Amino acid sequence: MCTLEKRGNLFFLTLTGDDDHRLSPAVIDSLISSLSQVASQATRGSALITTAQGNRFFSNGFDLAWAQSAGSKSVAADRLNQMVVSFKPVVGALLSLPMPTIAALPGHAAAGGFLFALCHDYILMRSDRGVLYMSEVDLGLPFPDYFTVAMRSKIGSVSARRDVMLRGMKIKGEEAVRMGIVDSAHDSAESTVEAAVRLGEKLASRKWDGEVYAEIRKGLYPELCGVLGLAAKVITPNL
Amino acid sequence: MCTLEKRGNLFFLTLTGDDDHRLSPAVIDSLISSLSQVASQATRGSVLITTAQGNRFFSNGFDLAWAQSAGSKSVAADRLHQMVVSFKPVVGALLSLPMPTIAALPGHAAAGGFLFALCHDYILMRSDRGVLYMSEVDLGLPFPDYFTVAMRSKIGSVSARRDVMLGGMKIRGEEAVRMGIVDSAHDSVESTVETAVRLGEKLASRKWDGEVYAKIRKGLYPELCGVLGLAAKVITPKL
Numbered sequence: 001m002c003t004l005e006k007r008g009n010l011f012f013l014t015l016t017g018d019d020d021h022r023l024s025p026a027v028i029d030s031l032i033s034s035l036s037q038v039a040s041q042a043t044r045g046s047a048l049i050t051t052a053q054g055n056r057f058f059s060n061g062f063d064l065a066w067a068q069s070a071g072s073k074s075v076a077a078d079r080l081n082q083m084v085v086s087f088k089p090v091v092g093a094l095l096s097l098p099m100p101t102i103a104a105l106p107g108h109a110a111a112g113g114f115l116f117a118l119c120h121d122y123i124l125m126r127s128d129r130g131v132l133y134m135s136e137v138d139l140g141l142p143f144p145d146y147f148t149v150a151m152r153s154k155i156g157s158v159s160a161r162r163d164v165m166l167r168g169m170k171i172k173g174e175e176a177v178r179m180g181i182v183d184s185a186h187d188s189a190e191s192t193v194e195a196a197v198r199l200g201e202k203l204a205s206r207k208w209d210g211e212v213y214a215e216i217r218k219g220l221y222p223e224l225c226g227v228l229g230l231a232a233k234v235i236t237p238n239l
Numbered sequence: 240m241c242t243l244e245k246r247g248n249l250f251f252l253t254l255t256g257d258d259d260h261r262l263s264p265a266v267i268d269s270l271i272s273s274l275s276q277v278a279s280q281a282t283r284g285s286v287l288i289t290t291a292q293g294n295r296f297f298s299n300g301f302d303l304a305w306a307q308s309a310g311s312k313s314v315a316a317d318r319l320h321q322m323v324v325s326f327k328p329v330v331g332a333l334l335s336l337p338m339p340t341i342a343a344l345p346g347h348a349a350a351g352g353f354l355f356a357l358c359h360d361y362i363l364m365r366s367d368r369g370v371l372y373m374s375e376v377d378l379g380l381p382f383p384d385y386f387t388v389a390m391r392s393k394i395g396s397v398s399a400r401r402d403v404m405l406g407g408m409k410i411r412g413e414e415a416v417r418m419g420i421v422d423s424a425h426d427s428v429e430s431t432v433e434t435a436v437r438l439g440e441k442l443a444s445r446k447w448d449g450e451v452y453a454k455i456r457k458g459l460y461p462e463l464c465g466v467l468g469l470a471a472k473v474i475t476p477k478l
Contacts (some may be wrong), residue, residue: 017478068478076478137455140448142474148458158395159419165455166360168445 001027001096004034005015009045010197011038011099011205015052015059023112024063028086033036045207047200050120051106055189058125059107059113062125064086084144087112091146092228095218096118100203104196105182106189111135111208117232118154118181120152121217127173127185147229154225156180166198240266243273248284248443249436250277250338254291254298262351263302267325274332284446285338289359290345292430297344297364300374301326323383326351326416331467332387333358334457335447339442342438343435344421345428350374354386357393357420360456363435366412366424376407389468395419450474 006014013034015021023031038048052058067079094101103120107130114132117123125132134151134166136143143151145164157163159178163169173185186192216234225232243253251307252273254260262270277287291297305413306318333340342359346369353371356362364371372391375382382390382404399418402408412424423429439472457464 064478077476080476080478136445137447137452140451141476141478142451142454143458145458148455155420156395158393159422160426161459162360166452167442192320231356 002030002034004037006041006111008201009047011048011051013048013050015050018054020057020060020108021113022050022063023044023061023087023116024066024084025083026089027063028083031090031239032093032148035090035097038099039097042098042210045204047192047204048097048099048101048120049104049192049196049200050101050116051104051196054106055129056107057113058103058109058130059116059205060108061111061113062113066207072198083112088228090147090223090226092118092230093148095221095224095228095230096214096217098214100200100208100213101194102189102200102203105130106135106192108193111139112147115150118150121178122196123182124184124186124192125173125176125182126187126189126192128187131170131180132164132176133170134164134168137166146224149224149227152179153224164223180225192217241269241273245280247440248286250280250285250287251440252277252287252289254289259296259299259303259347260291260352261302261470262298262300262322262326263378264322265303267300267329270329271332274329274336274409276286277338278332278336279381281449283448284443285449287336287338287340287359288343288435289340290343290435291433293345294368294471295346296352297342297346297369298349298355300350300354322351323375327385327467329355330358330389330463331469334460334463334467335387335469336381336454336455339439339447339452341435341439341442343432344369345431347372351386354389357389361435361438362412362421363423363425363431363438364412364415364421365426365428365431367426369404370405370411371415371420372409373403373407376405377409385463385466388463392460392463393420394448402443 001016003014003016040238064085065075068080070076101120103117107109110133111119112133157180176182177185186195215235240255242253242255282444301322306315309315309318324439341360342356343366348356349372396419415421416424425434454472
């Protein structure tokens with residue numbers, strides 16, 4: 001599941017459980033309603049920090065075990081498709097969130113979990129443990145269209161995209177910084193979260209208009225907005 | 240011409256001849272049928288390595304001498320156009336090939352030869368001799384549309400694209416690595432090919448599903464797929 005807390009200006013969205021924080025249908029629903037709550041409580045100077053419990057996993061993506069526990073291959077494919085489709089609004093909500101977003105990774109982020117992290121404005125991870133890994137090529141799973149668009153939009157380097165998507169590279173923190181995928185890498189789960197909180201407070205102190213912030217963000221990722229069906233909002237400048 | 244060999248998991252496609260391996264109509268036909276053969280013999284763990292005979296040239300591109308030996312300027316233009324159009328399926332075949340592709344350059348790659356190299360997933364070249372060179376601006380030849388799209392898709396840096404296409408820069412191995420155009424540079428032909436073989440074996444050992452691999456690759460280059468008229472294939476995930 002996930003929990004939502006507010007401390008001062010900062011919203012903390014935490015994937016809970018002593019496991020690899022799979023994005024099951026229940027967790028996805030929980031994320032959608034939490035992000036909706038965050039958006040409705042947003043004020044100037046709000047910021048979101050998304051993290052996960054424990055020190056081994058951010059998230060390993062969709063709940064493939066639940067999909068595979070289906071009676072037949074076709075029901076398994078349906079279950080996977082259900083999670084893929086139902087996760088699109090999570091990406092849309094993050095893309096539209098009227099405040100800066102920071103992902104603080106306490107450990108591995110793989111497949112849908114890596115994508116979930118990528119949907120944030122800033123990503124901080126550990127340098128001592130944990131990897132980013134798009135496992136789909138190794139699992140023989142094609143990417144959903146919005147995954148591919150998100151990765152092309154958020155990973156700037158052509159060779160990094162090839163290494164992530166076509167080579168199934170397992171990327172540690174410092175390499176992820178060098179490849180331009182994450183912003184910084186820190187030597188423990190605690191220092192990663194602390195750095196995220198410091199960054200969150202710095203961004204919060206800019207007291208940005210959240211609606212304008214969200215529109216500027218969407219303008220950075222027009223192809224992703226398109227594939228998610230997000231309309232641009234017209235904002236009259238307040239001069 | 241070109242030869243096709245298989246050694247273990249690795250397919251070796253070699254441009255032959257003691258010359259600069261021009262992409263004449265006959266060579267282009269030979270490439271198309273060889274790539275078709277490779278695709279039909281593909282299994283999990285297959286890899287393609289494309290290289291050329293000798294130690295001076297990978298390829299200097301289309302056979303302009305054949306075009307210019309035509310009776311008139313308009314026939315010359317038609318001949319060039321014929322080669323440009325007939326080369327598109329080579330690019331399409333490489334983009335759709337159900338296995339990782341590696342270009343190992345024993346020497347210069349210019350114009351269409353540089354483009355041919357760029358169509359591979361990984362490029363290795365020499366650091367001691369040989370350059371990458373898009374000669375079109377110097378020759379006063381505009382780029383075919385799919386050339387431009389391929390270069391924009393495969394060369395990530397804006398300034399590198401400008402240097403390649405607008406600056407007619409002759410780029411040696413180590414500079415090409417720095418510019419993000421090739422993956423690595425090696426101090427002789429032999430070490431370039433040996434490294435390509437080692438990389439090929441490493442990629443082969445992942446035993447990727449070739450159809451899924453090709454689909455992920457095409458998702459990385461949607462604009463190039465579009466200009467080549469390659470349709471996306473729908474693959475049902477096997478769980």
